[in-house]
Amino acid sequence: MKPAPFAYHAPSSLDEAVALLAEHGDGAKVLAGGQSLVPMLALRLAVFDHLIDLGRIPELRGLERRGGTIRLGAGTTHAAVGSSAEVAEAVPLLSRATPFIGHFQIRNRGTIGGAIAHADPAAEYPAVALALEAELETVSPRGQRTIPAADFFTGTWTTALADDEILTGVTFPVWGGRSGHAIEELARRHGDFAVAGATVALELDDDGRVGRCAIGLLGLGSTPERATAAEATVTGTAIADVDAQGVGEAAMAVLRSVPADLHGSADYRRRVGAAMVARAWRRAAQEALHG
Structure with missing residues (x-):
């Protein structure tokens, strides 16, 4: 057509x-x-x-480190995000999510702002933005405003953007210390949208306890989800005492409405989601422990 x-x-x-x-x-x-x-x-x-x-507007492209944050222009391509050593160092989860997005042709043209504004619940960048508490910058005839990622995604393909607003940039916090980051997802073929997936970031304190963590879920609701209840159960716990499978099950336990379609039932997606969280947790924990 x-x-x-x-x-x-x-x-x-x-x-x-x-x-x-x-x-x-x-x-x-x-x-x-x-x-x-x-x-x-x-x-x-x-x-x-x-x-x-928006492709010919240079002010929408590029990245800038601002103390404890890094800002990416909304017009920055997936390929530029994925190839940036600065992004890999400052926001490893964003860098590691990039290869899961479509194929290289899509990554060469697609932009981080476009992916987040499109708000597909099975997409990687929205889940990363939500988990890491990114801030979304917009502009309209009324001026500029900043929207927390937690308030940005309102439904499948819908966001808090007004009809006359343009997403101009995305700011991510930079995690420091002993931190680990991982993304896992199951797709029918590489480049397809995920049946279910998980992003995990965690940071250990000096005693080897989980000082903070962030678990983002994709393909498991009408929007990207954040497993805040599961995060709360492990925060303050010695990393050696955390049961990864238990984290995955806790992440699934409070999901309100898991989709079902020809790729899998809701129960199947829950099982896959729990496994993806567990795998991502183990990888992130190993990185935090051993660098």
Whole structure:
């Protein structure tokens, strides 16, 4: 199929993009990398009169270390995120999630802002952003605002972004000390969306106890999920005393609505999810203990 007719706009500045979005209202849609939106347009699952391509706006690309955080412009491609030594050092979980995203052609075009704004519950970057308590920066004709990741994802493919807002950047905290990070997921084929997956970050204190941890879940709800109850059960516990399988089961226990489709029932997804959390926990724990 081919998309319905639309007018194409290619602004060269953020101010111009904001003005175009305000002018055309809910008949317009911003285009980041296009790796999710373009197929939806081609299948006519989405129809817009105007597309505003953000790809020629240089201020939306790049990264910057700011003390205890690192900020990535929303237009930074997956490939740039995955190849950055600075990202690998500052936010290892983000770097390690990148190879799971589609194929290299998709990673060369897709952007971190596009992936997060698309809000697919089976996608990697939204789960990482939620787990690590990232902050999402936006701009609109009313000015700028910052949205915590916990408040950003409102449903499948829906977010707290207003119709006239553009996601401009994502800021992640930098974890220090004895920390470990891992991502595990099960997909039918490499590059497919995950049936279920988990991201884990943990940090040990001087006594070898879990000082803090973050567990993000993908493919297990209508939005990315954070296993806060499971996190609470292990925080303050000696890492040697933590049962990884128990962490996985605790992460699944409080999920409200696990999807079921041709790829698997809700019960199957729960079992897979528990296994993915356990695997990711073991890998992250080993890294925190041994570097």
